Amino acid sequence: MPNSSVTIITVSYNSMAVLPAMLKSVPKGTPVVVVDNASSDAGALKALTDEYGAILHLNTNNVGFGPACNQGAAKAQTEFLLFLNPDAELQAGALEALIQAAKTYPDVSGFNPRILDQNGNQSFKRGSKIKPKERWKGALPTADAVVSVLAGSAIFCRRAVFEEIGGFDPAIFMYHEDDDLSLRLREHGPLMYCHDAKVVHLSGHGSPRLPAVAAFKAYYSARSRAYALGKYGHPRPKLATLVAAVFRAIGPDTLFIKRRRAKNIGYLKGALSAFKDGGRNPS
Template identity: 25%
Template sequence: MQDLLSELTLVTVTFNSAEVLEAHIASLRETATAAMPRWIVVDNASTDATDAIAAANSDCVEMLKSDKNLGFGAACNLGIHASKTRYVMVLNPDTQLSEAAIDQLLAELKARGAAIAGPALEPEEDKSIIDAPWLVGAVLLFDTQLMNPVGYFDERFFLYEEDKDVCKCANDAGLKVIHCRNVSIPHVGGASTVRTRTVNEFIHFHKGRSYVLYAKKHGLGSENIDRYIQKNKKRMLIALFSFGVNRYARAKAKIKGVRSVSEA
């Protein structure tokens, strides 16, 4: 396969992701047969060993350090704007890369004139390539020549829905967004940050908040927001009777996130 790595920049966003970052970097180092691409690690003020891991791999990655947690989309934007190549791939640090998969995804993007491409994040029997309304943000490949006029991540979304939003904006601008099920880049999922109770409540707060931001931005109607609130109130009630402490906390955090937008 033709080497395409030199044509793109990789952007990995981290937040206390030391547990998975070393394997993430090693997955490409161990499969690359050509020169490594430029690889930017945008770190959201981690307090774990993320800095040390990046420093130990400074021959192939460079750290772009924020002094606060900007959220996923804003950190992606930093990396995209720091890149100089036409093609940029944004990544979660709990994905497993290979030279062959990256080359193939870029080849499919170019062949179809797409603005955004995403791979299969787990094994799939269906190897088709389809136009997609949205893709999971764990791996997104952008053609910046097409996307620059549209823009990238809306930084009001701290976590969640930013991937759906950027894909919708591309589709609304008449650009192609493709899901390449014939390309596999495995995603562990939920492993990029250690999950404590506080972290879980923070995550579900932003799930609720981002749901409302997306609904308002794209005119989904107040009835959908009301239905979302009622669904989570029902979850809280069921959790009370079943002693589901964690389930109750997650649903409560989502409603708090909704109200942080609705009452603003």
């Protein structure tokens, strides 16, 4: 059933292989905003969003994931926001369960649904590289539970709180923006895992799985890690990122697996770049 109290925001980058299934999973009448980061298939994307009645915001260049989420949120007028990856699909009753959780736990600032992979296995984010000492210990939760960090593939929150904290940090192009948002949301209330809300996430399929795309993502992953570690007081954020990048680059998969080689080299280039400017969003 439609829900006019939630706006779903998704960011696309050549995501036509997965976006139709995501939009199909959304209950009809639920507001959706698709923010596109300069994909090569804008015509097909426009036809798709028209078919599902979604708002489409076309960027002329790739502004990054977090900044694009902020653009989408700025178009929302509903009480709640759900930031949903284009390679994720809502399962029946997911929105209703998240809304009910927000009513049951009014002090909670942000929620994750139960995130499953395509085989039905639960994917659960136990901790953050920004705050490595704060980790979920023990078995996967089987009921609603307070968590230390939210996974970025499906973040549900109140629009008022999101706006109060200033949204996603625009200095983070992509990766670790969910950790940073989680930590800032947490200043306004606990974070929670909602067991009854289910989302299937085809992790890593939001964009084509090509070596060049892997290198692009890894480059910004390293830059974002250096910036985020520094933001949260790590004594040597750029050095820590560079050391991690070197170990990845000299691993055996760099020699034998083409896509992994591109990814590891991209990460090393990103770490070296962050050494010069700290890893902030180049825009």
